[in-house]
Amino acid sequence: MEKEKIVVLGAGVGGLAAGYFLARTGKYAVTVLEKEAVIGGLCASFEHDGFVLDYGAHKLYSVIPGVLDEALDLMGDRLIRLPKKNRLYLEGKLVDYPLKLGNLASALGPWRFLQIGFGYGIELLKGIFNHQAPRSYEEYIIRRFGRPTYELVFEPLADKVWGQPASLHPEMARTRLPASGGMELVLKLLGLKKETADTNAEFFYYPQAGFGDWPQALAEGIQAHGGQVLTGVDVRGLQMDAGRVRAVHSAVNGKAQDFDCDYLVSSLPLPLLGRMVFGDSDAEFNRAVTGLQFRHLVLVYVWVKRSLVMQDQWVFFPQRNVVFSRLFEQKQMNPQLGPADRTVITADFTAAEGSALWQTSDADLVQQVVSGLVKTGFVQADEVEGSLVIRKPNFYPRYDLEYAEKMKLVSDKLRQVPNLLTTGRIGMYNYNNSDHCADMGRFIAEQLAAGETAPDIWQALERRVAEYKIVD
Ligand SMILES: Cc1cc2nc3c(=O)[nH]c(=O)nc-3n(C[C@H](O)[C@H](O)[C@H](O)COP(=O)(O)OP(=O)(O)OC[C@H]3O[C@@H](n4cnc5c(N)ncnc54)[C@H](O)[C@@H]3O)c2cc1C
Helix, strand or coil: CCCEEEEEECCEHHHHHHHHHHHHCCCEEEEEECCCCCCEHHHCEEEECCEEEECCCCCECCCCCCHHHHHHHHHHHHEEEEECCEEEEECCEEEECCCCHHHHHHHHCHHHHHHHHHHHHHHHHHHHHCCCCCCCHHHHHHHHHCHHHHHHHHHHHHHHHCCCHHHECHHHHHHHCCCCCHHHHHHHHCCCCCCCCCCCCCEEEEECCCCCHHHHHHHHHHHHCCCEEECCEEEEEEEEECCEEEEEEEEECCEEEEEECCEEEECCCHHHHHHHHHCCCCHHHHHHHHCCEEEEEEEEEEEECCCCCCCCCEEECCCCCCCCCEEEEHHHCCHHHCCCCCEEEEEEEEECCCCHHHHCCHHHHHHHHHHHHHHCCCCCHHHEEEEEEEEEEEEEEECECCHHHHHHHHHHHHCCCCCEEECCCCCCCCCCCHHHHHHHHHHHHHHHHCCCCHHHHHHHHHHHHCCCCCCC
Protein backbone atom coordinates (compact mmCIF):
# COMPACT_ATOMS: atom_id res chain seq x y z
CA MET A 1 0.00 0.00 0.00
CA GLU A 2 1.32 3.44 -0.87
CA LYS A 3 2.29 5.47 2.17
CA GLU A 4 0.62 8.83 2.80
CA LYS A 5 2.99 11.78 2.41
CA ILE A 6 3.65 13.84 5.51
CA VAL A 7 5.77 16.97 5.31
CA VAL A 8 7.11 18.28 8.62
CA LEU A 9 8.27 21.90 8.81
CA GLY A 10 11.35 22.59 10.95
CA ALA A 11 14.03 20.18 12.18
CA GLY A 12 14.25 21.22 15.82
CA VAL A 13 13.30 18.52 18.35
CA GLY A 14 9.62 19.44 17.81
CA GLY A 15 9.67 18.65 14.08
CA LEU A 16 12.16 15.78 14.33
CA ALA A 17 10.26 13.98 17.10
CA ALA A 18 7.03 14.22 15.09
CA GLY A 19 8.91 12.96 12.03
CA TYR A 20 10.51 10.10 13.96
CA PHE A 21 7.33 8.78 15.56
CA LEU A 22 5.34 9.20 12.33
CA ALA A 23 7.97 7.37 10.25
CA ARG A 24 8.12 4.61 12.87
CA THR A 25 4.43 3.75 12.38
CA GLY A 26 5.38 2.48 8.91
CA LYS A 27 2.30 4.22 7.47
CA TYR A 28 3.79 7.49 6.31
CA ALA A 29 6.49 8.74 3.95
CA VAL A 30 8.00 11.53 6.06
CA THR A 31 9.98 14.50 4.76
CA VAL A 32 11.30 17.05 7.28
CA LEU A 33 12.26 20.46 5.87
CA GLU A 34 14.78 22.68 7.67
CA LYS A 35 15.91 26.08 6.49
CA GLU A 36 19.27 26.07 8.28
CA ALA A 37 22.26 24.04 7.08
CA VAL A 38 22.18 22.09 10.35
CA ILE A 39 19.39 20.34 12.23
CA GLY A 40 18.45 20.59 15.90
CA GLY A 41 17.10 24.15 16.22
CA LEU A 42 17.63 25.39 19.78
CA CYS A 43 18.59 21.86 20.90
CA ALA A 44 21.54 21.69 18.49
CA SER A 45 25.19 21.86 19.54
CA PHE A 46 27.95 23.57 17.61
CA GLU A 47 31.74 23.67 17.66
CA HIS A 48 33.62 26.88 18.38
CA ASP A 49 37.21 27.52 19.42
CA GLY A 50 37.93 24.04 20.73
CA PHE A 51 34.57 23.44 22.45
CA VAL A 52 31.29 21.69 21.69
CA LEU A 53 28.65 24.13 22.91
CA ASP A 54 24.87 24.08 23.44
CA TYR A 55 22.43 26.98 23.21
CA GLY A 56 22.37 27.39 26.99
CA ALA A 57 21.81 24.77 29.71
CA HIS A 58 19.89 21.78 28.32
CA LYS A 59 19.12 18.63 30.28
CA LEU A 60 17.10 15.64 29.07
CA TYR A 61 14.53 14.76 31.70
CA SER A 62 10.83 13.98 31.76
CA VAL A 63 8.01 13.05 34.07
CA ILE A 64 5.78 12.14 31.13
CA PRO A 65 5.41 8.35 31.17
CA GLY A 66 7.52 6.66 28.50
CA VAL A 67 9.32 9.71 27.13
CA LEU A 68 12.67 9.02 28.79
CA ASP A 69 12.37 5.32 27.89
CA GLU A 70 11.92 6.29 24.23
CA ALA A 71 15.03 8.48 24.39
CA LEU A 72 17.02 5.69 26.07
CA ASP A 73 15.85 3.13 23.49
CA LEU A 74 16.85 5.44 20.69
CA MET A 75 20.18 6.64 22.09
CA GLY A 76 21.38 3.87 24.41
CA ASP A 77 24.88 4.60 25.72
CA ARG A 78 25.10 7.86 23.77
CA LEU A 79 23.33 9.23 26.88
CA ILE A 80 25.02 9.71 30.24
CA ARG A 81 23.14 10.03 33.52
CA LEU A 82 24.20 12.95 35.71
CA PRO A 83 23.21 14.03 39.22
CA LYS A 84 21.62 17.46 38.91
CA LYS A 85 23.51 20.34 40.53
CA ASN A 86 21.90 23.73 40.22
CA ARG A 87 21.43 26.61 42.62
CA LEU A 88 20.26 30.18 42.94
CA TYR A 89 22.62 33.10 43.60
CA LEU A 90 21.03 35.26 46.28
CA GLU A 91 22.57 38.14 48.21
CA GLY A 92 26.07 36.91 47.40
CA LYS A 93 25.38 33.30 48.41
CA LEU A 94 24.43 30.14 46.55
CA VAL A 95 21.16 28.64 47.85
CA ASP A 96 19.26 25.51 46.87
CA TYR A 97 16.78 25.70 44.04
CA PRO A 98 13.88 24.87 44.35
CA LEU A 99 14.03 27.00 47.49
CA LYS A 100 14.49 25.44 50.94
CA LEU A 101 13.70 27.41 54.07
CA GLY A 102 16.73 26.30 56.14
CA ASN A 103 19.02 27.29 53.32
CA LEU A 104 17.32 30.66 52.86
CA ALA A 105 17.70 31.38 56.59
CA SER A 106 21.48 31.07 56.51
CA ALA A 107 21.75 33.10 53.31
CA LEU A 108 19.51 35.99 54.37
CA GLY A 109 20.02 36.28 58.11
CA PRO A 110 17.31 36.08 60.81
CA TRP A 111 15.56 39.43 60.17
CA ARG A 112 14.98 38.93 56.42
CA PHE A 113 14.10 35.33 57.10
CA LEU A 114 11.44 36.37 59.62
CA GLN A 115 10.00 38.81 57.07
CA ILE A 116 9.72 35.99 54.58
CA GLY A 117 7.99 33.73 57.10
CA PHE A 118 5.63 36.56 58.11
CA GLY A 119 4.78 37.34 54.48
CA TYR A 120 4.04 33.72 53.86
CA GLY A 121 1.85 33.49 56.99
CA ILE A 122 -0.22 36.47 55.84
CA GLU A 123 -0.91 34.78 52.51
CA LEU A 124 -1.87 31.54 54.23
CA LEU A 125 -4.43 33.45 56.33
CA LYS A 126 -5.75 35.37 53.33
CA GLY A 127 -6.13 32.06 51.51
CA ILE A 128 -8.73 30.94 54.07
CA PHE A 129 -11.08 33.68 52.83
CA ASN A 130 -9.99 34.18 49.24
CA HIS A 131 -11.00 31.35 46.92
CA GLN A 132 -10.78 33.29 43.66
CA ALA A 133 -8.34 32.02 41.04
CA PRO A 134 -5.22 34.20 40.76
CA ARG A 135 -5.46 36.69 37.87
CA SER A 136 -1.76 37.10 37.11
CA TYR A 137 1.67 35.52 37.55
CA GLU A 138 2.26 37.97 40.39
CA GLU A 139 -0.88 36.97 42.30
CA TYR A 140 -0.18 33.27 41.75
CA ILE A 141 3.31 33.46 43.24
CA ILE A 142 2.47 35.85 46.08
CA ARG A 143 -0.30 33.52 47.25
CA ARG A 144 2.05 30.55 47.28
CA PHE A 145 5.23 32.13 48.64
CA GLY A 146 4.25 35.49 50.17
CA ARG A 147 5.22 38.96 48.96
CA PRO A 148 8.75 39.15 50.44
CA THR A 149 9.87 35.95 48.64
CA TYR A 150 8.13 37.12 45.47
CA GLU A 151 9.99 40.44 45.58
CA LEU A 152 13.30 38.82 46.47
CA VAL A 153 13.39 35.96 43.94
CA PHE A 154 10.45 35.55 41.58
CA GLU A 155 9.69 39.11 40.58
CA PRO A 156 13.23 40.05 39.47
CA LEU A 157 13.81 36.68 37.78
CA ALA A 158 10.49 36.82 35.92
CA ASP A 159 11.16 40.44 34.99
CA LYS A 160 14.47 39.39 33.42
CA VAL A 161 12.99 36.41 31.56
CA TRP A 162 9.57 37.69 30.45
CA GLY A 163 9.31 41.33 31.50
CA GLN A 164 6.69 42.98 33.76
CA PRO A 165 5.45 39.99 35.82
CA ALA A 166 2.27 41.82 36.91
CA SER A 167 1.15 41.68 33.26
CA LEU A 168 1.86 37.94 32.87
CA HIS A 169 -0.88 35.32 32.78
CA PRO A 170 -0.99 32.98 35.84
CA GLU A 171 -0.42 30.08 33.42
CA MET A 172 3.19 31.23 33.13
CA ALA A 173 3.64 30.44 36.83
CA ARG A 174 1.70 27.18 36.71
CA THR A 175 3.91 25.83 33.92
CA ARG A 176 7.12 26.93 35.57
CA LEU A 177 6.48 26.10 39.22
CA PRO A 178 5.28 23.16 41.26
CA ALA A 179 1.57 23.68 41.91
CA SER A 180 1.77 22.52 45.51
CA GLY A 181 -0.89 23.65 47.92
CA GLY A 182 0.08 25.85 50.88
CA MET A 183 0.76 23.20 53.51
CA GLU A 184 2.69 20.96 51.13
CA LEU A 185 4.87 23.91 50.24
CA VAL A 186 5.58 24.74 53.90
CA LEU A 187 6.58 21.14 54.56
CA LYS A 188 8.89 21.16 51.57
CA LEU A 189 10.44 24.49 52.51
CA LEU A 190 11.07 23.19 56.02
CA GLY A 191 12.64 20.11 54.55
CA LEU A 192 9.96 17.90 56.18
CA LYS A 193 8.68 16.71 52.84
CA LYS A 194 10.89 15.82 49.92
CA GLU A 195 10.58 17.40 46.51
CA THR A 196 9.16 14.85 44.10
CA ALA A 197 10.40 14.00 40.62
CA ASP A 198 7.50 16.15 39.36
CA THR A 199 8.99 19.29 40.84
CA ASN A 200 12.72 18.70 41.03
CA ALA A 201 14.82 16.29 38.98
CA GLU A 202 17.50 14.60 41.07
CA PHE A 203 19.25 13.39 37.94
CA PHE A 204 18.98 13.88 34.21
CA TYR A 205 20.35 12.50 30.99
CA TYR A 206 22.74 14.25 28.70
CA PRO A 207 24.10 13.15 25.32
CA GLN A 208 27.87 12.61 25.69
CA ALA A 209 28.57 14.36 22.40
CA GLY A 210 26.58 17.48 23.32
CA PHE A 211 22.81 18.07 23.55
CA GLY A 212 22.65 18.21 19.76
CA ASP A 213 23.13 14.47 19.60
CA TRP A 214 19.48 14.11 20.72
CA PRO A 215 17.99 15.76 17.59
CA GLN A 216 20.71 13.97 15.59
CA ALA A 217 19.49 10.59 16.90
CA LEU A 218 15.88 11.50 16.03
CA ALA A 219 16.96 12.40 12.48
CA GLU A 220 18.81 9.08 12.15
CA GLY A 221 15.67 7.33 13.40
CA ILE A 222 13.62 9.03 10.67
CA GLN A 223 16.08 7.92 8.00
CA ALA A 224 16.19 4.37 9.41
CA HIS A 225 12.41 4.21 8.87
CA GLY A 226 12.62 5.40 5.27
CA GLY A 227 12.02 9.12 5.85
CA GLN A 228 14.23 12.05 4.89
CA VAL A 229 15.48 15.19 6.62
CA LEU A 230 16.43 17.95 4.18
CA THR A 231 18.45 20.99 5.25
CA GLY A 232 18.83 24.33 3.49
CA VAL A 233 15.11 24.31 2.58
CA ASP A 234 13.53 27.66 3.41
CA VAL A 235 9.76 27.20 3.58
CA ARG A 236 8.10 30.25 2.04
CA GLY A 237 4.42 29.37 1.52
CA LEU A 238 1.70 26.77 1.12
CA GLN A 239 -0.46 25.70 -1.78
CA MET A 240 -4.00 25.54 -0.45
CA ASP A 241 -6.78 23.81 -2.36
CA ALA A 242 -10.38 23.57 -1.14
CA GLY A 243 -9.20 24.43 2.37
CA ARG A 244 -6.53 21.69 2.49
CA VAL A 245 -2.76 22.02 2.27
CA ARG A 246 -1.64 20.36 -0.98
CA ALA A 247 2.01 21.39 -1.21
CA VAL A 248 4.76 23.36 0.50
CA HIS A 249 6.57 26.08 -1.48
CA SER A 250 10.21 26.53 -0.58
CA ALA A 251 13.49 28.00 -1.74
CA VAL A 252 16.47 25.64 -1.92
CA ASN A 253 19.71 27.49 -2.65
CA GLY A 254 17.62 30.34 -4.05
CA LYS A 255 15.67 28.03 -6.39
CA ALA A 256 11.94 27.36 -5.94
CA GLN A 257 10.98 23.82 -5.00
CA ASP A 258 7.58 22.34 -4.04
CA PHE A 259 6.86 19.37 -1.79
CA ASP A 260 3.45 17.65 -2.16
CA CYS A 261 1.79 16.45 1.01
CA ASP A 262 -1.28 14.61 2.31
CA TYR A 263 -0.65 16.02 5.81
CA LEU A 264 1.41 18.93 7.06
CA VAL A 265 2.91 19.08 10.57
CA SER A 266 4.43 22.48 11.35
CA SER A 267 6.86 23.43 14.10
CA LEU A 268 7.35 26.89 12.59
CA PRO A 269 6.38 29.98 14.59
CA LEU A 270 2.56 30.23 14.65
CA PRO A 271 2.51 33.80 13.24
CA LEU A 272 4.57 32.59 10.25
CA LEU A 273 2.34 29.55 9.68
CA GLY A 274 -0.81 31.65 10.07
CA ARG A 275 0.36 34.03 7.36
CA MET A 276 1.14 31.10 5.04
CA VAL A 277 -2.35 29.63 5.50
CA PHE A 278 -4.57 32.70 5.46
CA GLY A 279 -2.44 35.53 4.11
CA ASP A 280 -4.22 38.82 4.86
CA SER A 281 -7.71 37.38 4.35
CA ASP A 282 -8.84 37.52 7.99
CA ALA A 283 -8.05 40.68 9.96
CA GLU A 284 -9.27 39.30 13.30
CA PHE A 285 -7.10 36.18 12.95
CA ASN A 286 -4.10 38.27 11.92
CA ARG A 287 -4.52 40.55 14.93
CA ALA A 288 -4.68 37.55 17.26
CA VAL A 289 -1.76 35.62 15.76
CA THR A 290 0.56 38.62 15.46
CA GLY A 291 -0.50 39.67 18.97
CA LEU A 292 1.09 36.53 20.48
CA GLN A 293 4.12 37.86 22.31
CA PHE A 294 7.69 36.50 22.22
CA ARG A 295 10.96 37.45 23.85
CA HIS A 296 14.31 37.15 22.14
CA LEU A 297 17.03 34.91 23.59
CA VAL A 298 20.59 36.20 24.02
CA LEU A 299 23.50 33.86 24.77
CA VAL A 300 26.93 35.20 25.68
CA TYR A 301 29.74 32.60 25.78
CA VAL A 302 32.84 33.54 27.73
CA TRP A 303 36.14 31.62 27.40
CA VAL A 304 38.01 31.40 30.72
CA LYS A 305 41.61 30.33 31.40
CA ARG A 306 40.74 27.81 34.09
CA SER A 307 39.82 24.14 33.86
CA LEU A 308 36.46 24.62 35.67
CA VAL A 309 34.76 27.65 37.25
CA MET A 310 31.48 26.48 38.77
CA GLN A 311 30.37 23.74 41.16
CA ASP A 312 26.94 23.54 39.58
CA GLN A 313 25.86 22.79 36.05
CA TRP A 314 23.89 26.02 36.06
CA VAL A 315 23.00 28.83 38.51
CA PHE A 316 20.04 31.24 38.40
CA PHE A 317 20.56 34.97 39.07
CA PRO A 318 17.45 36.90 40.11
CA GLN A 319 19.23 40.08 41.15
CA ARG A 320 19.01 43.11 38.89
CA ASN A 321 22.64 44.21 39.12
CA VAL A 322 23.77 41.49 36.71
CA VAL A 323 22.42 41.24 33.18
CA PHE A 324 22.12 37.46 32.96
CA SER A 325 19.42 35.28 34.45
CA ARG A 326 21.47 32.07 34.33
CA LEU A 327 25.07 30.89 34.02
CA PHE A 328 25.88 27.48 32.59
CA GLU A 329 29.21 25.68 32.36
CA GLN A 330 29.31 23.31 29.39
CA LYS A 331 32.14 21.14 30.75
CA GLN A 332 30.04 20.28 33.83
CA MET A 333 27.93 18.13 31.48
CA ASN A 334 30.92 16.32 30.05
CA PRO A 335 34.54 17.50 30.59
CA GLN A 336 35.44 16.01 27.19
CA LEU A 337 33.48 18.77 25.44
CA GLY A 338 36.45 21.14 25.74
CA PRO A 339 40.19 21.19 26.45
CA ALA A 340 41.41 20.37 29.97
CA ASP A 341 42.89 23.79 30.78
CA ARG A 342 40.07 26.10 29.63
CA THR A 343 36.34 26.36 30.17
CA VAL A 344 33.37 28.23 28.69
CA ILE A 345 30.66 29.88 30.75
CA THR A 346 27.38 30.57 28.94
CA ALA A 347 25.26 33.45 30.22
CA ASP A 348 21.67 33.54 29.02
CA PHE A 349 19.03 36.23 29.22
CA THR A 350 16.14 37.50 27.15
CA ALA A 351 15.24 40.86 25.64
CA ALA A 352 12.10 42.44 24.25
CA GLU A 353 11.93 43.61 20.65
CA GLY A 354 12.98 47.25 20.46
CA SER A 355 14.38 47.29 24.01
CA ALA A 356 17.67 48.99 24.83
CA LEU A 357 19.12 45.59 25.77
CA TRP A 358 18.26 44.04 22.38
CA GLN A 359 19.84 47.02 20.63
CA THR A 360 23.03 46.87 22.69
CA SER A 361 26.10 45.94 20.62
CA ASP A 362 27.67 42.50 21.03
CA ALA A 363 30.83 44.08 22.47
CA ASP A 364 28.79 45.89 25.16
CA LEU A 365 26.85 42.73 26.00
CA VAL A 366 30.12 40.85 26.53
CA GLN A 367 31.39 43.67 28.70
CA GLN A 368 28.18 43.55 30.83
CA VAL A 369 28.38 39.78 31.22
CA VAL A 370 32.07 39.82 32.15
CA SER A 371 31.42 42.58 34.66
CA GLY A 372 28.64 40.41 36.19
CA LEU A 373 30.96 37.39 36.34
CA VAL A 374 33.59 39.45 38.14
CA LYS A 375 31.09 41.16 40.48
CA THR A 376 29.64 37.82 41.59
CA GLY A 377 33.11 36.38 42.12
CA PHE A 378 32.87 33.61 39.54
CA VAL A 379 35.72 34.82 37.32
CA GLN A 380 38.57 37.34 37.47
CA ALA A 381 38.78 39.83 34.62
CA ASP A 382 42.25 38.71 33.53
CA GLU A 383 41.08 35.09 33.17
CA VAL A 384 38.76 35.96 30.29
CA GLU A 385 40.26 35.16 26.91
CA GLY A 386 37.44 35.16 24.39
CA SER A 387 33.71 35.52 23.80
CA LEU A 388 30.88 34.83 21.40
CA VAL A 389 27.38 36.34 21.26
CA ILE A 390 24.45 34.47 19.74
CA ARG A 391 20.98 35.97 19.38
CA LYS A 392 17.90 33.81 18.76
CA PRO A 393 14.88 35.99 18.08
CA ASN A 394 11.36 35.12 19.24
CA PHE A 395 12.12 31.98 21.21
CA TYR A 396 10.38 32.66 24.54
CA PRO A 397 6.57 32.63 24.39
CA ARG A 398 5.40 35.40 26.71
CA TYR A 399 1.90 34.73 28.04
CA ASP A 400 0.32 38.14 28.49
CA LEU A 401 -3.02 38.48 30.26
CA GLU A 402 -4.98 38.07 26.99
CA TYR A 403 -2.92 35.27 25.48
CA ALA A 404 -5.49 32.51 26.12
CA GLU A 405 -8.22 34.31 24.12
CA LYS A 406 -5.77 35.03 21.29
CA MET A 407 -4.62 31.41 21.20
CA LYS A 408 -8.20 30.14 21.17
CA LEU A 409 -9.04 32.27 18.18
CA VAL A 410 -5.86 31.21 16.37
CA SER A 411 -6.24 27.49 16.94
CA ASP A 412 -10.02 27.47 16.26
CA LYS A 413 -9.27 28.97 12.88
CA LEU A 414 -6.21 26.88 11.97
CA ARG A 415 -8.00 23.71 13.02
CA GLN A 416 -10.41 24.27 10.14
CA VAL A 417 -7.63 23.09 7.82
CA PRO A 418 -8.35 19.33 7.94
CA ASN A 419 -4.82 18.07 7.18
CA LEU A 420 -2.79 20.48 9.33
CA LEU A 421 -1.22 19.97 12.77
CA THR A 422 1.32 21.97 14.74
CA THR A 423 3.90 20.85 17.26
CA GLY A 424 6.89 22.07 19.29
CA ARG A 425 7.56 25.11 21.42
CA ILE A 426 6.92 27.86 18.91
CA GLY A 427 4.62 25.74 16.77
CA MET A 428 2.20 25.25 19.69
CA TYR A 429 3.07 28.58 21.32
CA ASN A 430 3.74 26.63 24.47
CA TYR A 431 6.53 27.35 26.95
CA ASN A 432 8.01 23.85 26.99
CA ASN A 433 11.10 21.65 26.97
CA SER A 434 12.34 19.09 24.45
CA ASP A 435 10.74 16.16 26.32
CA HIS A 436 7.36 17.83 25.83
CA CYS A 437 8.21 18.21 22.12
CA ALA A 438 8.93 14.46 22.04
CA ASP A 439 5.62 13.73 23.73
CA MET A 440 3.72 15.90 21.24
CA GLY A 441 5.34 14.08 18.31
CA ARG A 442 4.56 10.69 19.79
CA PHE A 443 0.95 11.67 20.51
CA ILE A 444 0.39 13.03 16.99
CA ALA A 445 1.82 9.87 15.40
CA GLU A 446 -0.18 7.47 17.59
CA GLN A 447 -3.44 9.31 17.05
CA LEU A 448 -3.03 9.80 13.32
CA ALA A 449 -2.05 6.16 12.81
CA ALA A 450 -5.12 5.14 14.84
CA GLY A 451 -7.33 6.98 12.33
CA GLU A 452 -8.17 10.12 14.34
CA THR A 453 -8.72 13.30 12.31
CA ALA A 454 -6.20 16.13 12.47
CA PRO A 455 -8.66 18.66 14.02
CA ASP A 456 -9.57 16.15 16.78
CA ILE A 457 -5.90 15.39 17.42
CA TRP A 458 -5.19 19.12 17.60
CA GLN A 459 -7.86 19.64 20.24
CA ALA A 460 -6.72 16.64 22.29
CA LEU A 461 -3.11 17.80 22.00
CA GLU A 462 -4.02 21.24 23.31
CA ARG A 463 -5.57 19.65 26.39
CA ARG A 464 -2.46 17.50 26.86
CA VAL A 465 -0.07 20.41 26.40
CA ALA A 466 -2.01 22.47 28.96
CA GLU A 467 -0.89 19.96 31.62
CA TYR A 468 2.85 20.15 30.82
CA LYS A 469 5.19 21.43 33.51
CA ILE A 470 8.82 22.43 33.35
CA VAL A 471 10.70 20.35 35.93
CA ASP A 472 13.72 22.11 37.42
C1 LIG B 1 18.31 28.63 27.59
C2 LIG B 1 17.40 27.46 27.32
C3 LIG B 1 17.44 26.36 28.15
C4 LIG B 1 16.63 25.25 27.88
N1 LIG B 1 16.72 24.16 28.69
C5 LIG B 1 16.10 23.02 28.33
C6 LIG B 1 16.35 21.83 29.06
O1 LIG B 1 17.07 21.82 30.05
N2 LIG B 1 15.76 20.69 28.62
C7 LIG B 1 14.96 20.65 27.53
O2 LIG B 1 14.49 19.57 27.16
N3 LIG B 1 14.65 21.79 26.86
C8 LIG B 1 15.21 22.96 27.23
N4 LIG B 1 14.95 24.12 26.54
C9 LIG B 1 13.84 24.15 25.58
C10 LIG B 1 14.19 23.54 24.24
O3 LIG B 1 15.29 24.25 23.69
C11 LIG B 1 12.95 23.67 23.33
O4 LIG B 1 11.85 23.03 23.91
C12 LIG B 1 13.17 23.07 21.97
O5 LIG B 1 14.36 23.53 21.39
C13 LIG B 1 12.00 23.47 21.06
O6 LIG B 1 12.15 22.80 19.83
P1 LIG B 1 11.26 23.21 18.60
O7 LIG B 1 11.53 22.19 17.54
O8 LIG B 1 9.88 23.43 19.01
O9 LIG B 1 11.79 24.65 18.14
P2 LIG B 1 13.22 25.08 17.43
O10 LIG B 1 14.30 24.36 18.12
O11 LIG B 1 13.17 26.53 17.39
O12 LIG B 1 13.03 24.45 15.99
C14 LIG B 1 12.31 25.09 14.94
C15 LIG B 1 13.06 24.81 13.65
O13 LIG B 1 12.30 25.36 12.55
C16 LIG B 1 13.22 25.90 11.64
N5 LIG B 1 12.55 26.89 10.78
C17 LIG B 1 12.06 28.11 11.15
N6 LIG B 1 11.54 28.74 10.09
C18 LIG B 1 11.67 27.91 9.02
C19 LIG B 1 11.31 27.99 7.66
N7 LIG B 1 10.69 29.06 7.16
N8 LIG B 1 11.59 26.93 6.84
C20 LIG B 1 12.20 25.81 7.33
N9 LIG B 1 12.57 25.69 8.63
C21 LIG B 1 12.31 26.73 9.46
C22 LIG B 1 14.28 26.54 12.53
O14 LIG B 1 15.48 26.79 11.83
C23 LIG B 1 14.43 25.48 13.62
O15 LIG B 1 15.41 24.52 13.31
C24 LIG B 1 15.71 25.27 26.80
C25 LIG B 1 15.67 26.39 25.98
C26 LIG B 1 16.49 27.47 26.23
C27 LIG B 1 16.46 28.65 25.34
